[in-house]
Amino acid sequence: MIDENSALFNDFMDLHDKYEKNPQIWQSEFNRKGEKIVGIIREWERRLCSHSEKGSYGKYSANLADKFWYLVRNDFSKIDFIGVKAISST
Template identity: 45%
Template sequence: MTKYKDYFEKMLRENKDSFDTFRKVHMDYSLDQQKFQALFNEEGGKIQKILREYENRLCANTERGIYNRYSTNLSEKFQNEVRKHFPLIDRIGIVIEKFSLKKLL
């Protein structure tokens, strides 16, 4: 198994409760975005912190020296693996307001 997939699996194992909760919220959000937006943003914020931590661990050793270009690719592969499991992960933090036009008369 590749290194980024290893880190992804390790992240899921070590934070099982958080990701189980987020998986349910993610599924609910995919069905009704307006209703679950606040909960999705709240739980998603916690998940983003975990993702950043593991991404930093993954890329920490490769950012120094001659492998710094490899670090960027590794980070992208890790993020793409996350998107495979959570396609709406990039919508965390977005505030969607209901749009309506007011009549002039």
């Protein structure tokens, strides 16, 4: 997944690091670029889990998806904040 989209993921990793340090400044760009990344991740999740759902291992598919997202969150701890709208508290 990352190898096939290395430029996008490298760019997003830099943005993710900036977002961790200052979320309010980077939120809109994080949302915009993050949508593409989440789309790629979900496509790979479907590829991974669709085969197990059809076979005799269907009950393990949900656990496989959870483990996949756990590994994604190890690299991108703020991935769940994509799509969040920042509101300034002034």
